Amino acid sequence: MPIRVYNTLSRQKEEFQTVVPGHVGMYLCGPTVYKPAHIGHMVGPVIFDTIKRYLTYSGFQVKFVINITDVDDKLIVRAQERGTTVEKLAAEMTQDYFDNLKIMSVDSVDLFPYATAHIPEMLAIIGKLVDAGQAYPLDGDVYFDVTKDADYGALSHRNISEMLAGARIEANDRKRHPADFALWKRSKPGEPAWDSPWGAGRPGWHIECSAMSMKYLGETLDIHGGGLDLMFPHHENELAQSESCTGKKFTRYWLHNGLMQGGKAAGKVGGGHDRHGDALLDKESQEAGKLAGSKGAASVKELFARHRPETVRFFLLATHYRSPIEFSDEGLIEAAKSLEGFYRLFESYQRVSGHSFYQLPAAARRATAPPLPDEPPGFFGELRLLRDRYLDAMDDDFNTGAAIGTLFEIRRAINNFIQEHNLEAAGAAQPRLVAGLTAAMTLLRELTGLLGVFVNPLPGPAAGDDQFTGELMNLVLELRAELRAAKNWPLSDKIRDRLARLKVVVEDRPSGAAWRRDA
């Protein structure tokens, strides 16, 4: 089944065909590094990291680029406020961004080019546009002339005259057309500046992405991603200036992810909107806003103090990437609960086989994945069906939500298999069935790995506990085992109940008692 992707430009799903067969150039608009990242900044990276994993799995060689915008009005203002330099502020916030990506298991990015390191490339594009008469200098600024681009507005489906009907765009006498946008901006004294044929200045907002994406991925990108909010004006302008410069199609597939929502009344979180004023926000919205890191700027790191990164990543992928995500503590707690069953299964597998799920070899490419066994046919027939449903879902515009649904069904099928054959108690006597279990678990690892979840082991059952605590628990459970052997139920139950109050769960199994911290 071919991969199909929804292209914002055509507003429909299209069969995915790359410029160079077998290769994918993918560009994602990265952050302006002027403040700590909030969770909304992680949405795009997580989604496109997942897309890269899946395309790689499907046999493509993918080059994935995310830019770092380290020169910008917001940076200049913020640096002045904090009494530091743009360079220092950018370096600090870039590191924060990288830290967060790492925590979120976004590790497939090949290159993070910096805007300030690509001024010559930008000037070259601007020069071409000026020479071609598609851009014009004006008092040290350079503007792109939107009337020279017949297709302007195609991506965001607007036309210039309609846009002018709204009162939002303020007329600027100096520009030829109100919708013209800056390619180059003259610098005021004290601001970062680079020499150019039009005088000292700095790049406009959109030109960096054209310069860096085309430098590293060629003049036609396969995939260009970003948040829906960037569709206009950023991507529209990027598209206009790039195609006007090269005369070639700039991007084959425009993919836009939905934005993080911060509660029903809060509007978008993380942006500068403040239509309602804080006083009008209800408590839930404020909480959500705080979570997502809007004004007041709770960072991603604060979020991770309360929720595992794996839970957050899973939560983000449980909804289709184009849909908005309602971020809430309740939602994350529910996501965490739904993951618990997988952890229990991994523990069960460990008991039965003596092997760690996390040590199973996860094929990064489908072509190199081990085939599923034929025996027992019922079990593996079902797994094949579920695996195919998973892959079909991913092929269909990276439908991670539907794919995740099949993971739960795979989990249930495996639990059934374990229970049906009594592998927990009698696994040792049935090596063939245990081998079958391992094959099934390997498939599960392969498929979950594509989403970037269950990649690394959680801290063990004694999470956060020292060796002393572990020994103490062993002692308690040993004594309790003697009580149970003597059928002293009141006392053994008391021990279990009191441990439960301490958030320690004891599971009495045929093979002995196991304990873990309650989630």
Added chain:
RNA sequence: GGCGCCGUAGCCAAGUGGCUAAGGCAGCGGAUUGCAAAUCCGCCAUCGAGGGUUCGACUCCCCCCGGCGCCUCCA
């Protein structure tokens, strides 16, 4: 004012012009267990309201109601 999105069970969330509308969380009943935990089995929706197209729509069209985004250098 312009462009656009969404409204599926208590909650989250896939999905299709026509077999039984995925899955998760919560809940209920059962198996298992000394009792629990974990696991398994079963139950739990007619798809915001109305109209239209069609042999047939939750899925297509129109309108209404409700929620939301962009048009403001926010990912």
